[in-house]
Amino acid sequence: MDNPGLFLTILAFIAAIGPLVFVHEMGHYLAGRWFGIKAEAFSIGFGNEVAGWTDRRGTRWKLGWLPLGGYVRFAGDMNPASVPTPEWLALPAAERAATFQAKPVWQRAIVVAAGPVVNFVLAALILAGFAWTYGVRTAPPVVGQVVTGSAAAASGLRSGDRVLAIGGRAMEDFADIAQYAMLRPGERTEVAIERAGRPATIGLTIGTAVERDRFGNEYRLGRLGIGSPPTEYRPVSLPAALVQGTTQVGAIVRGSIDALGQIVTGRRSVDELGGPLRIAKVSGEQMSLGWPAFIGLIALVSINLGFINLLPVPMLDGGHLFFYAIEAVRRRPVTPAVQEWAFRGGLAALLALMLFVTFNDLGQFGLWRGLAGLIG
Structure with a gap:
């Protein structure tokens, strides 16, 4: 049985997740820039800042010590539910106009959707490159x-x-x-x-x-x-390869929807859900097989990152889009209290899911079988 080793696994995980998180957050950032929204911080990773700098626009670009995600914090986006605060209302008119909350709902929706969309575009380009190279x-x-x-x-x-x-x-x-x-x-x-x-x-x-x-x-x-x-x-032409790459992204998303539906309905075991540890393991394995296999994995993870973020779960991009859709229909946003409770519930659900998939990952590595053997 082949084993890529711990060092290669960690290296591959960082090489796969880091660029994908950067691309995802860059989608949000560029869409915000397009609509004139000031970005206060752009972070890859969570937790205390390891390194960073501030650009001439006042955006703090930084690396966090926990490389399991990232975020862009726009001016005026002062809480998880993006609810205006008294501090925001007290800003001078010129500053308030450059904040996230000052923009119409359709612009905020585009900014939020831009992250997942860029993930899909990146995957389509990778798959198109394979189609153009290999046929x-x-x-x-x-x-x-x-x-x-x-x-x-x-x-x-x-x-x-x-x-x-x-x-x-x-x-x-x-x-x-x-x-x-x-x-x-x-x-x-x-x-x-x-x-x-x-x-x-x-x-x-x-x-x-x-x-x-x-x-x-x-x-x-x-x-x-x-x-x-x-x-x-x-062999295919470059335009045909781009069409092929886009079609493959659609097919993979459809497969993800099918798999999620099977898990929800009980036709597929929840044990198949994996988290960062399993992604790291697979990343190391695919890198050991060569760059084509590893780049193909990056495309797959990018698609899944975009897909998961579009789920209508509070705290994810899809949750924000869900509330924006309600706001567009009602002509007014959902009350701050409802949004706050929804996003607290979403955060709790995501933390519970992270614990569950980590438990699954450790089981996949044989930890629980090993402990059972020691106890027995």
């Missing part, structure tokens, strides 16, 4: 061969069947079939096919496979048990 893998959604004893064989799928849809979702490429099945081990679904020019529908239970990689990580994956038809990598 695009293409194969029609046609059954090449059927593995004996597989879920496909049990359902009656045959070589040459064209898969039109699974579970009501259209299949445009063979990769769509593989991705759909991979996220749904053991699920019952219907497959719409075309056989000898005639449409048909087949009931199927997606098979389950447990795979182990070279680092000892186990994955429970869905498998249909069908082979791909002849596959080719075709």
